[in-house]
Each structure stands twice: as structure tokens, then as C-alpha cells.
Amino acid sequence: MRRRIPTLLSAALLLTTAGCAISEGGPNSLVFASYGQGAYQAGQRAAWLDPYEQQTGTTVTIDGPSSNAKLKAMVEAGKVTWDVVDTDASAAAAVCGSLLEPVDMGAQAAGFPEGSLTDCGVPDAFFGMMLMYDSKVYGKNPPAKLADFFDPKQFPGRRIIYGGDPSVGTIEAALLADGVPRDKLYPLDMRRALRMYDRIRPQLSITSTYGDQQQRMAGGQADMALIVSARAFSLLKAGATNWKVVPGIPVPVTWDVLVVPKGTARAEEAKKLIRFASQPAQAADFAARAGVGPANTAAPAARSEIGRQLDIWGEGKEDLRVLSNVRYWAANRPALVKAWSDWTTG
Amino acid sequence: MTAVATRPPATGQAGPEKRRTSWLLLPAAAVVLVFFFYPLAVILWRSFSEPSFGVGNYLAVLGDEVQIRVMLRTLRTALIITAATLVIAYPYAYAMTLVGRRARTVLTLLVLMPFWTSLMARNFAWYVLEQRGGVIEKALSAIGIDGVVLLGSVAGVTVAMVQVMLPFMVLPLQSSMLSIDRSLLHAAGSLGARRPVAFLRVYVPLSMPGVLAGVSVVFIMSLGFYITPALLGTPQQALVAQVIGTQVNDLLDFAGAGALGTILLVVTLVVLAVLSRVAAPLGTSAAGGADRG
Numbered sequence: 001m002r003r004r005i006p007t008l009l010s011a012a013l014l015l016t017t018a019g020c021a022i023s024e025g026g027p028n029s030l031v032f033a034s035y036g037q038g039a040y041q042a043g044q045r046a047a048w049l050d051p052y053e054q055q056t057g058t059t060v061t062i063d064g065p066s067s068n069a070k071l072k073a074m075v076e077a078g079k080v081t082w083d084v085v086d087t088d089a090s091a092a093a094a095v096c097g098s099l100l101e102p103v104d105m106g107a108q109a110a111g112f113p114e115g116s117l118t119d120c121g122v123p124d125a126f127f128g129m130m131l132m133y134d135s136k137v138y139g140k141n142p143p144a145k146l147a148d149f150f151d152p153k154q155f156p157g158r159r160i161i162y163g164g165d166p167s168v169g170t171i172e173a174a175l176l177a178d179g180v181p182r183d184k185l186y187p188l189d190m191r192r193a194l195r196m197y198d199r200i201r202p203q204l205s206i207t208s209t210y211g212d213q214q215q216r217m218a219g220g221q222a223d224m225a226l227i228v229s230a231r232a233f234s235l236l237k238a239g240a241t242n243w244k245v246v247p248g249i250p251v252p253v254t255w256d257v258l259v260v261p262k263g264t265a266r267a268e269e270a271k272k273l274i275r276f277a278s279q280p281a282q283a284a285d286f287a288a289r290a291g292v293g294p295a296n297t298a299a300p301a302a303r304s305e306i307g308r309q310l311d312i313w314g315e316g317k318e319d320l321r322v323l324s325n326v327r328y329w330a331a332n333r334p335a336l337v338k339a340w341s342d343w344t345t346g
Numbered sequence: 347m348t349a350v351a352t353r354p355p356a357t358g359q360a361g362p363e364k365r366r367t368s369w370l371l372l373p374a375a376a377v378v379l380v381f382f383f384y385p386l387a388v389i390l391w392r393s394f395s396e397p398s399f400g401v402g403n404y405l406a407v408l409g410d411e412v413q414i415r416v417m418l419r420t421l422r423t424a425l426i427i428t429a430a431t432l433v434i435a436y437p438y439a440y441a442m443t444l445v446g447r448r449a450r451t452v453l454t455l456l457v458l459m460p461f462w463t464s465l466m467a468r469n470f471a472w473y474v475l476e477q478r479g480g481v482i483e484k485a486l487s488a489i490g491i492d493g494v495v496l497l498g499s500v501a502g503v504t505v506a507m508v509q510v511m512l513p514f515m516v517l518p519l520q521s522s523m524l525s526i527d528r529s530l531l532h533a534a535g536s537l538g539a540r541r542p543v544a545f546l547r548v549y550v551p552l553s554m555p556g557v558l559a560g561v562s563v564v565f566i567m568s569l570g571f572y573i574t575p576a577l578l579g580t581p582q583q584a585l586v587a588q589v590i591g592t593q594v595n596d597l598l599d600f601a602g603a604g605a606l607g608t609i610l611l612v613v614t615l616v617v618l619a620v621l622s623r624v625a626a627p628l629g630t631s632a633a634g635g636a637d638r639g
Contacts, residue, residue, distance in 0.1 A: 069595045345589065
């Protein structure tokens with residue numbers, strides 16, 4: 001037994017290091033890095049990558065999960081194995097030029113909502129920060145406005161939010177709930193937002209992944225939630241129908257972007273793929289499959305019943321959408337994330 | 347791999363044989379050099395050189411109230427886990443030395459079972475057990491203690507980590523106990539010591555090398571544990587590994603994370619140094635300690 005342990009260990013080591021060497025594609029292949037499994041990545045595969053492969057003969061491999069830290073490490077090490085990466089808009093804007101290639105969208109640029117396209121990041125999915133509640137818990141007296149989330153007296157119950165990244169609308173939602181007008185949100189008053197969260201601290205669970213948040217909501221571990229629409233979509237699709245969206249309230253909107261890491265040998269091919277995915281038909285197809293807002297406003301979105309509940313572009317929603325100020329977030333990200341993580345761990 | 351030596355170490359291994367086989371260590375040394383020391387050196391270098399040369403990153407960590415609190419929370423949690431593991435593992439390992447061969451095989455299998463189960467599977471099992479409406483809450487409310495939800499609390503993380511760490515405590519303990527000559531207990535008895543006294547004053551001191559080996563492994567591993575606290579805990583009760591994770595993943599602050607990691611490493615080395623200080627005199631008094639495995 002003792003003799004075999006070193007052998008086993010070295011075998012295990014060999015296997016793991018062999019696994020690290022992800023196949024690097026040749027000139028006719030691209031690596032696309034995105035998040036996890038589920039409706040989101042499956043939607044990208046079906047709406048963009050499969051048609052792109054058929055049209056161009058380029059093989060597209062999916063890798064993941066997308067990670068800004070891994071992206072940074074790759075670029076700095078000069079060994080970039082990702083060609084197109086799906087990441088959040090403000091993080092991308094913060095490292096534009098240093099870690100990311102600029103992407104010129106030409107005439108297609110007009111298709112994106114104002115202020116959403118940045119030099120390096122091409123929007124591919126819009127998310128609303130939705131207020132949801134368990135209808136079994138609240139019955140006839142459900143929460144009806146953002147402020148109700150921060151009012152544990154009128155609306156007792158456990159709250160759950162995703163705490164990994166405060167830039168997804170977490171801060172904006174608290175400020176809107178506290179009565180800050182939507183055009184006065186920026187610069188963000190972080191202390192005011194944290195004072196709002198102080199009110200519900202004993203009732204608040206914070207998860208470090210979206211998957212965990214989804215899991216806990218489905219498992220009845222929370223009664224009320226602020227959750228991004230794509231995750232709400234997966235949750236409802238999986239059958240957690242006791243969860244309802246509070247309609248008619250302001251919705252902070254953030255988005256993901258497609259980026260090209262600096263130093264990839266196939267940058268031009270990668271940009272071609274991004275332009276392809278941004279066409280109205282592809283954008284709409286993906287939006288319908290993943291339950292996100294389509295990136296291209298020219299896209300007519302066919303929506304399922306669940307999709308309509310979570311739709312942020314639909315009719316009569318113009319006054320409810322509060323688009324994130326990506327440039328503000330990019331410039332102030334370290335300080336804001338620090339303040340947020342100090343509050344959560346403190 | 348001290349932990350795997352379930353039989354007493356063969357005594358009188360000849361010196362020349364050691365010399366003849368020492369080259370076998372070369373591949374391992376090379377692996378450690380390439381995959382451990384080189385990255386470590388890079389991390390260290392970055393923690394001192396970014397964004398500007400100096401100890402700025404370290405001052406930032408040490409001057410940060412939250413970071414210090416997290417560090418202390420981590421140390422406290424690791425200490426609790428170590429203590430709980432020892433309390434459970436000691437009688438278990440002792441029982442393993444008393445029972446017959448077959449029963450010992452069963453007990454060994456039970457200890458090793460967690461090793462053969464994926465860490466993720468075990469964590470999710472705890473997730474299910476600890477959640478609201480889960481087995482633990484129901485069982486406790488059946489005996490009149492209501493509303494105990496371990497999921498998302500330090501207690502929940504501790505319980506799960508104790509289970510993960512148990513084998514690392516049981517195996518060195520058992521290997522050290524097997525080498526204790528039980529006739530010493532009879533000798534103590536014949537000199538008038540009652541059994542508990544003989545156990546405490548003869549047996550326990552002789553088992554100390556195993557205790558120290560187990561304690562140091564468990565404590566040090568607990569300090570850097572990431573997955574279990576991340577899954578079963580919450581950011582509200584974050585341990586240092588999660589804070590490092592945030593710095594790397596969300597802030598892309600590799601240098602700051604490197605500084606925090608280095609501080610954790612230094613704390614670990616200090617703990618090791620202290621423990622080996624304590625262990626040094628014990629190692630000679632207890633013939634055939636765990637370190638001979």
C-alpha cells in the first residue's frame with residue numbers, strides 16, 4: 001500500500017497537468033469562454049456558435065467559466081487560449097486597452113442602446129435586477145415596490161442577494177428604493193446604499209455565486225430576492241413557479257459584453273464572430289433562449305410567458321429601465337467593490 | 347505520507363539502503379520546485395513590486411480592520427475545527443488499537459471513506475443536511491430545539507470541515523498509538539496507578555507525537571480551506587481564502603491577494619515552527635513516533 005501511494009500520486013499529477021493543456025485551435029478554430037452550463041451558455045451555442053460554424057467552417061470550442069482573473073493571467077503570461085470572452089461590462093471597460101483589444105463595430109454600433117457599447121466591450125445580453133418573492137409566503141400581501149425589500153417590519157422574511165459583484169445592480173436597487181431619482185444615481189452614494197442594507201442585515205443571506213442563489217431560492221431557503229433576470233429565467237424554467245416577479249417597479253439594468261483578449265493569434269476571426277453574434281436575428285434568438293434582453297435593439301424578440309415577465313425592453317418599460325453607468329463603474333470599481341466586500345464580511 | 351502507515355514502522359532500516367534510494371526523491375523535488383516554489387516566488391515578487399516597489403500591499407492588509415478581523419476569524423475557526431477533530435478522533439483512534447484485525451479494517455475503511463468521495467459531493471450532502479427543513483433542523487426540533495439552520499453559518503462550515511479533516515487526525519494518531527507498548531500501562535498499574543491515572547500519565551504523553559502530527563496537519567489545512575466555506579458559509583462570514591478569492595477574481599488585485607496569501611503563509615510557518623518546538627522533546631521520549639512512518 002505504502003509503495004503504491006507515490007505512483008498513484010504521480011499518475012494523478014500527470015493526469016491533471018495533461019488536462020490543463022486545453023486544445024489550442026488552429027487558424028480555423030476559435031475558443032469561446034462563457035459562464036457555466038444552463039440556458040445562458042446553451043443559448044449562445046445554439047444561437048451563435050452553431051450557425052457560425054455552419055456558415056464559415058470555423059470550429060468554435062466552448063470553455064468556461066469565464067473569469068477575469070484567468071483572462072488577466074493569460075494575457076500577462078503571453079499565452080492566450082481564449083479568443084472571445086463573455087464578461088461583465090464594467091470589468092471589461094476597466095481593462096480596455098491593457099488586457100483587451102478594441103473592437104470596431106462600424107455601422108452595427110447604432111443597434112446598441114445608448115451608452116452600452118464601449119471601445120472593447122460589445123454588449124451581448126442585458127439583465128434586469130428583478131425583485132422576486134415567494135408567493136406561498138406572502139400570499140395576498142406581496143411586496144409591491146423596491147422599498148418593501150428593505151422593510152423587514154411590513155414584510156418579514158429572509159432576503160437573498162448575490163454578493164460576488166456589487167456592480168450588477170445591487171447598489172442601484174438600494175438607492176432607488178431609498179428614493180434617489182434615477183437620473184441622480186451617479187456618482188453612487190455607497191454609504192447611503194449600505195445603510196439601506198444595514199436595515200435588513202439580520203434577514204439577509206448573501207451568496208457568492210448565482211448558482212447558490214438559485215439553489216437556495218428553489219429550496220425554500222429565502223422568501224424574497226433581488227436576482228438578475230437570466231438567473232430568474234433559469235429558476236422559473238426549472239419549475240420554481242411559486243416565485244413571482246414584482247411588476248411595474250424600476251429595474252437596474254446591467255449587461256455582459258463580448259471581448260477579445262489582447263495577444264490572441266486569432267483576433268480578427270474573433271471580431272468576426274462577435275459581429276456575427278450581434279446581428280439582429282442572432283441576438284434575438286439568444287435572448288429568447290436565455291431569457292435575457294437582446295443586445296441589438298433592432299431585434300424583434302419572440303418571448304415565452306416566462307420571458308415576458310422578465311423582459312426589460314418590452315412596451316411601457318422605458319420609464320422603469322435604469323441602465324448602469326458602465327464608465328462610472330469602470331473608473332471606481334476597486335473602491336466600490338472594497339466598500340461592498342468590507343460591509344459583507346465585516 | 348505518514349498518515350498511511352497503519353502498521354508500526356519497520357525498525358532498523360539500514361543506512362546504505364536509504365542512500366541508494368534517495369534519488370527517487372528527485373522527481374518529487376522537481377515537481378515541488380516547478381509547481382510550488384516557482385509560482386510562490388512569483389506571487390511574493392508581485393506582492394512587493396506592484397503597483398510600486400515596497401511594502402505598500404502589506405501595510406494595506408495590516409492596516410485594514412476588516413482584513414485583520416477576517417484573519418482572526420480564520421484562525422479561530424481553524425482552532426475550533428482542530429480541537430473538535432482531536433476530541434472525536436482520539437477515542438476513535440484508541441479504539442482502533444484495541445479491537446481485532448477485522449474490526450480494525452472496518453474502522454479504517456470508515457475513516458478512509460471520505461477520501462474516496464468527491465469533495466463536492468460531500469459538500470453538497472452537507473448543504474442538503476444543513477439547509478432549512480433539512481435533516482439536522484428536523485432532528486433538532488424533534489428534541490425541542492427549534493430553528494437551527496446551520497447552512498450559511500460558521501457552525502455549519504465547522505461541522506462539515508471537521509468531517510473532511512477527520513482522517514488527517516485519525517491516521518497519524520492511530521499510527522502513533524499502535525507503536526505504544528501497552529504493557530507500560532500494566533506496569534503503571536502494578537506500581538499502584540489506577541487505570542485513568544495510568545492512561546493520562548503514561549499513555550497520553552506517549553501518544554503526543556501523533557497528536558502533534560494530526561493537529562498541525564488539520565490546523566494548517568483548515569487555515570487555507572476554500573471550497574467548504576465558500577459553499578456552506580456566506581460572504582458575511584468569509585474566511586481568508588475567500589477574501590483572497592475576491593481580490594483575485596473581482597478586483598484583479600493579484601499583488602494585494604499575494605500579500606494576504608504571504609501573510610497567511612507566514613502565520614502557517616510560525617504555527618509549524620511552534621509545534622515542532624513542542625514536538626522535539628516529545629519525539630525522543632516516545633519511541634517510534636508518527637514521524638517515522
